[in-house]
Amino acid sequence: MRDVSEASGVSEMTVSRVLRNRGDVSDATREKVLQAAKALGYVPNKIAGALASQRVNLVAVIIPSLSNLVFPKVLSSVSDELEDTGLQPVVGVTNYSPEKEEQVLYEMLSWRPSGVIIAGVEHTPASRAMLQNAGIPVVEIMDVDGEGIDSVVGISHRRAGLHMAEAIIAAGYRKIGFLGTKMPEDHRARKRLEGFKEGLAKAGIELADTEFYAGGSALAKGREMTETMLKRSPDLDFLYYSNDMIGAGGLLWCLDNGIDVPNKMGLAGFNGLELLDGLSVRLATMNACRAEIGRKAAQIISGRSQSGMIGGEVIELEPTLDPGDTIRKR
Numbered sequence: 001m002r003d004v005s006e007a008s009g010v011s012e013m014t015v016s017r018v019l020r021n022r023g024d025v026s027d028a029t030r031e032k033v034l035q036a037a038k039a040l041g042y043v044p045n046k047i048a049g050a051l052a053s054q055r056v057n058l059v060a061v062i063i064p065s066l067s068n069l070v071f072p073k074v075l076s077s078v079s080d081e082l083e084d085t086g087l088q089p090v091v092g093v094t095n096y097s098p099e100k101e102e103q104v105l106y107e108m109l110s111w112r113p114s115g116v117i118i119a120g121v122e123h124t125p126a127s128r129a130m131l132q133n134a135g136i137p138v139v140e141i142m143d144v145d146g147e148g149i150d151s152v153v154g155i156s157h158r159r160a161g162l163h164m165a166e167a168i169i170a171a172g173y174r175k176i177g178f179l180g181t182k183m184p185e186d187h188r189a190r191k192r193l194e195g196f197k198e199g200l201a202k203a204g205i206e207l208a209d210t211e212f213y214a215g216g217s218a219l220a221k222g223r224e225m226t227e228t229m230l231k232r233s234p235d236l237d238f239l240y241y242s243n244d245m246i247g248a249g250g251l252l253w254c255l256d257n258g259i260d261v262p263n264k265m266g267l268a269g270f271n272g273l274e275l276l277d278g279l280s281v282r283l284a285t286m287n288a289c290r291a292e293i294g295r296k297a298a299q300i301i302s303g304r305s306q307s308g309m310i311g312g313e314v315i316e317l318e319p320t321l322d323p324g325d326t327i328r329k330r
Contacts, residue, residue: 001042008036021086059301060108062092062101062118064186067216069245070271070290071119074141077294078117085302087114096185098124105130115139115301121146122187137311139297142288143188144316151313153296155289157188158195160319164240164268164286165199167321171328173238173266176200177209179225179250180242181217189242192270196240209233217242222249237265244269244276244285251283251326267326272319282324289317 001019005012010029017023018033019042025033036042061078063071078089090113092104101118105127108116115137121144123131131138131149138150145158168176178196180189197207211229213221225246226239241247247269251261259265261281269276272287296315299305307313323329 003040004033004037004042007040008033056111056113057087058111058113059087059089059298060092060105060111060113060116060118061089062094062104062108062116064094064096064119065216066091066093068243069273069275070243070288073290074294077291078298081295081298082302085304087302089117089298096182098122098127102127102130109134117141117297117301119143120187121148121152123149137301139300141293141297143191144314145191148314150311151297151300151315153293153300153313153315153317155293155317155319156195157191158198160270160286160288161192161195161197162199163195163319163321164192164270165196165203167323167327168238168240168266168268169200169203169205171262171266171330173328174205175208175233175236176205176238176240177211177229177233177236178207178240178242179211179222179229179246181213181215181221181246183212183214183242185214186242189270192242208236217245219245219249219252222246223253224249226250226253239265239267241267241269244271244273244283247283247285248275248279251279251281255281262326262328266328268324272322276324281326282322284322284324284327286319286321288319292317 001012001015005015014025015033017025018030065071082089092108094101094104102124109130117139119142121140140148140152141154143154144152144156178193184190200207209229211225213225239250241250247267251267254261254265268284270286272285276283276285300313305313
């Protein structure tokens with residue numbers, strides 16, 4: 001800071017105010033200090049600042065996966081929304097493991113972040129205790145089907161599954177299979193399946209077959225699971241996938257094998273991934289409001305929520321169904 005002070009011709013106190021974005025400093029002086037700091041390669045010591053404030057300007061963002069295409073969209077929206085707040089998102093990945101979530105949360109909270117954004121409302125007792133006692137804004141995202149710790153932003157996955165069942169039944173499909181990955185660790189996919197079964201049951205229909213895979217999602221896995229299910233249950237007329245990635249793989253397998261989609265076989269996924277835009281036949285899907293979830297969570301953390309609430313805010317977004325080309329027109 002002394003070097004920056006000498007290079008810019010202002011006091012160290014003024015340099016401190018500019019670099020911490022505090023106090024009344026003229027635009028000209030601010031620009032002069034910032035240019036000097038940039039030329040000298042100066043980086044503030046955040047640890048020293050944290051010792052005084054007991055907080056750093058980091059926001060812990062804890063998600064299950066980086067390979068799942070769902071979460072990069074959320075992270076991008078969080079980052080964009082925090083752009084001019086002085087807060088910086090730092091990402092931790094749990095691989096859908098409750099024990100891993102505990103470890104990641106413990107490490108991140110030890111840095112005394114300014115807030116936590118964490119996927120899901122299911123946590124171990126230890127993780128829940130850490131979040132409840134953190135003394136900072138906590139936003140659980142993606143899911144509203146459960147008891148929140150502080151603020152919650154997401155959709156009802158049970159209702160999403162129920163609405164998908166209603167759309168499929170209305171289109172005339174009756175022999176239906178479900179295919180899912182990361183089951184049962186993916187609580188949101190599990191809830192969609194529960195809602196889906198509920199919707200079928202209301203129409204007097206039982207799920208005809210299921211195919212689960214404990215690993216991650218991929219086009220190749222979707223093809224493989226689809227082939228396995230249709231060889232086992234060739235009379236099915238609809239396949240509902242836990243996500244768009246395996247759904248797109250299933251669609252490609254059906255097209256390669258000459259199956260008439262959507263007349264003989266209907267298909268649907270979930271999440272509304274941009275990946276589907278490149279397919280010649282558009283897979284039916286449901287928009288999971290990923291970008292909006294990220295934006296609203298970041299607004300709560302940064303104190304810029306439109307509601308003006310401080311903590312305890314619950315925002316439920318409504319996913320929309322895109323029938324694409326793989327559900328029969330009514």
